[in-house]
Amino acid sequence: MNYQQTQCEHTLITFDPADFAGMCRIMDTHSDSEVPFFGRNENGEDTFLSVFHDRITVKTHQRNGWVRLNTYWRDGTREETFDGRWKHHEKSR
Secondary structure, three states, X not given: OEEEEOOOOOOEEEOXXXXXXXXXXXXXXXXXXXXXXXXXXXXXXXXXXXXXXXXEEEEEEOOOOXXXXXXXXXXXXXXXXXXXXXXXXXXXX
């Protein structure tokens, strides 16, 4: 996934959750970022990537309306949680 940042300086990074060494390089290089990076995944869903010294968090606004949070820790641990819905189905109104 390619991500861009909306600051005065535009930064483009490529994030691959299967590339552990690459994730560590991203944490080393971009952990001081004050705003998240944004992009689209292979399913065309909007994603927001936040980089910290010890983890990378990817927030995905899934097509089914749910917000998925994936956290990739520097020690190799991975977490997946859900943060509610970002849209409602028309049938539920």
